[in-house]
Amino acid sequence: MNGKKSPLYLFSPFCVSLLILIVAPALHAQDWVRTGTNLGVQRIRLAAASFKPMTSDVQSLPLKSIFDQTLYNDLKNAGIFDMVSQSMAPPEMPGSPQEIHLDQWAAPPSNAAMVAFGNIGVTDGRVTVQGFLFDAKNPQTPQILGKQYSDIANDENTRQIAHRFADEIIARLGGGVNGICETHIYYVSTRSGHKEIWVMDYDGQNAHQLTHLDTISLSPRISPDNSRVAFSSLGRDGWTIRMYSLTLNRIVHFVSPGGTTLSPAWNSDGSRIAFSSSRTGDNEIYTASPDGGDLRRITSFRGPDVSPVWNPKTNSQIAWVSGRTGLPQIYIMDSDGSNVQRMTDGGYATSPSWSPSGQFLTFAWNRHYGPGAPGGQDIYIMDIASKRWIQLTHEEGANDFPSWSPDNRHIVFQRDDQIWTMLSDGTEQQQLTHGGSNTMPNWSWK
Amino acid sequence: MNNLDTLLKEENNVLTRFRNHRIRQSRRFVVLVAGAAAMLTVAGCHKKAAAAPPPPPPAASAPAPTASITASPDTISPGQSVVLAWRTTDANSASIEGIGPVPTSGTRTVQPTESADYTLTASGDGGNATATAHVTVNQPASAPAESNINEQVFEENVKPVFYDYDSYDIRPDAQSVISQDASYLNQHPELKVVVGGYCDERGSTEYNLALGENRANAAKQALVSAGVSPDRLRTVSYGKEKQFCTEHSESCWQQNRRAQFTLDQ
Known part of the structure; x- marks a missing residue:
């Protein structure tokens, strides 16, 4: 026995034909093909930029760190994105549409098709997040999403804001199927x-x-x-x-x-x-x-x-x-x-x-x-x-x-x-x- | 191992709690009964007074009755007996609350499980007299045995039935166990029994609970066929939630595929 089997076993001819048989009737309504098997459909290359801390409140940095991590995991878990790893991302932390250099994100090594970015701040005990989703291959009208969230500043609420923003992105890019980040x-x-x-x-x-x-x-x-x-x-x-x-x-x-x-x-x-x-x-x-x-x-x-x-x-x-x-x-x-x-x-x-x-x-x-x-x-x-x-x-x-x-x-x-x-x-x-x-x-x- | 230990402990806690709950309930029941009896007595007196014709003047010579009652000993542990002794004078009838009509003087042995008052009422031409003896029953820290057959004696006499893998059929070799269990239960008709169905650790939790129910039921039906009243038998499935043996071996799995009989307390 060769120990752990790699997911590649799925691509044996038998499995492939089996999968096609299974999923073919549902092509019109399901995105199961895309998400479940990767057959014939390229995953969207998506980058989640590090969010820019906007305030110097002591809570800002820890909450930013929770937010970044939750958002990245949510998008990665969604199963429909090819995530740009943080080490491949351009060395910038765009907090707003004016600050992003989309060409850098679209270029190698990140090769992002889409970029999620924004800023996070804590003022008077409330955390505020502005999140954007930009199409890196469409520099003329890149904005797909622009969202703002605010809630009492704590770890739990910050995670929930990241989940909500991730679900927005997934609903927009995932063929109309709602995300599961808030489940x-x-x-x-x-x-x-x-x-x-x-x-x-x-x-x-x-x-x-x-x-x-x-x-x-x-x-x-x-x-x-x-x-x-x-x-x-x-x-x-x-x-x-x-x-x-x-x-x-x-x-x-x-x-x-x-x-x-x-x-x-x-x-x-x-x-x-x-x-x-x-x-x-x-x-x-x-x-x-x-x-x-x-x-x-x-x-x-x-x-x-x-x-x-x-x-x-x-x-x-x-x-x-x-x-x-x-x-x-x-x-x-x-x-x-x-x-x-x-x-x-x-x-x-x-x-x-x-x-x-x-x-x-x-x-x-x-x-x-x-x-x-x-x-x-x-x-x-x-x-x-x-x-x-x-x-x-x-x-x-x-x-x-x-x-x-x-x-x-x-x-x-x-x-x-x-x-x-x-x-x-x-x-x-x-x-x-x-x-x-x-x-x-x-x-x-x- | 640890998980299973925890589980067993958990199970024991659950059982203890149920038992305590049951005791509390039975105490409450006693109080209720006593209360109801008291109310009835009061109501009865009222009625009698209301219905009675104007009382004839009592015979000047009829003296008022007297009553006395003692309990010996007046403090016991559950299961021990108390001798009640009572005397009356000038009484036509006597009764003790909770016991009923009694001779106007006499003795009786009682086995109260709870502390109780024994109130003697003597009625005569000259009126009524009452006397009360109090018996204190010391409740032990653990639950009182409701019968002098304890779990250990019970389990020595009523043996578990073992099953084949994924089966709830009574095996031929279990028939003699069932006969012995049934004959013991038929000799002790006061005992009520929980038939627990158990499964080995393999397979799925929900399916094993259903299978355990079938095992418990098969054992119950076999006892009923052997003459045990179904009213005395209650089934509970434990599936694989409680294990008798925790090794991952066939001999251990066999130990766990069983119907286990315990006293229903």
Whole structure:
């Protein structure tokens, strides 16, 4: 074995034809080709200049440093830019359109097609940022964006301003798909000593604890409007679904049906929740309204049925995990329980997440699972129409609980006891969490 | 290792908390019952007074009854007995609150689990008389055993059932375990049981919780088939959230694929 595989494996003839087959029907609406695979599309060469500090306030320099770093990381993480590394950038710090020498940025070695630049200052406890995006190849009318932001001066607000500016740039240059820099990831952490529900920014910053139930809480799922987190929690009578309000900062009403009740999932308009309950003695998939009322059972087979997710594009289909034939497999069905279709052809397949485009599933799969078999649980994506799949992680730990980002371009997942993200072609894998056990990530809808 | 230790500790804390909560609840229940009884007594007296015809003048010779009651010992630990002894004079009937009608004099052995007042009421032609004996029950720091069968004795007699990999079928070799477990439970019909379903560390968290539920349920059904009332059995899945053995080996995984029976307290 040759150790770590390089992302180049994707360019083997088989994979290339597979990818073309998968993505071809979606070319008109998706930018998945561009962002996911780099096939046939050049990434935009983008430079993020060091922002110019405008005031001598003691907070200026530390906040500028946070801003520069956050903006650069956001643009790099977006997956659609070829970033000019800071060592290649011209030795200038343009604070305004008058101060920039676009020809220097357009020339080698930076070769930038676009430049983001601006200034940052702190006055009377408020941080103010002016940000610009200029087209370096169009010196006559270079300005694409000009934005101004102001907020109370602290690290957190400065990061948020950088996220907002980055999302503006991404929305403008990313084919109309909104960026994810202002999104959040909900997850389970043991950092307090118990498995509680936590939330962090999409880049792993700003982590904080939401629940303090001192039991075991799992499977957090954020509502589409970011107002509530549904999760399952161990109480005296076993597992129930509970609902945490992010506006009230407390647990709110949810009628959990009896039995072991697990793995809630919101549909994309927030009007229904699907979950698994053993109220009849065997775990089956149910749907209910967001307060737990109007309960409808939609599966009935012997064996565990768990981990439902809705097709967020239509809300008319549900993918889930069923052990009806032995080892767990991924299935899809209509949301009334009809038209059941098995998607995976063997092994041990769990934890589906449906792409916002409606076109793909991502899930955890161990294709050679069995007693005594070595690990090898990896993240895969599958084109639903063709059932063709691609393996995204390779020979790196036990991977589970993939969750799509709202822009379709990223997947957050659990590797062993930590949370990682990657582009949805498996490249640019990076670890977000450190310390304690951090698991079961769920990416917010916006 | 550390994580698992933490997890086990976490689990224990959770269980302790539930138990304490339960105790608090049962205390509250006792208070409520006592309160309700007191209200009923008061209401009953009122009613009687209201409904009674104008009282005939009491026979001049009818003396007022007297009552006395003692508890020995008057301070005990949970599980110990107290002997109540009472005497009355000039009474036609007597009753002790919480016990009911009793002879006008006598003794009775009681086993209070909480501190309690035993109030004797003697009624006679000359009126009523009451006397009260107080019994203090020292609550130990740990939860009181509700039965003299403790977890250890229970687990020695009610053995876990082990499962094959990714399966919740009762194996042939588990049938004899089920029979023994069921016969012990049938001999102790007062015991209520939690059937916990457990899985090994492999596989996915959510699926393992569903599989653990199926394992717990399969064990419960097997006990029910062997004559144990389903009302006494409660299932909880622990999936792979709690492990009995923390090595990454088949023998350890086998230890963790089980239905474990514990006292439902």
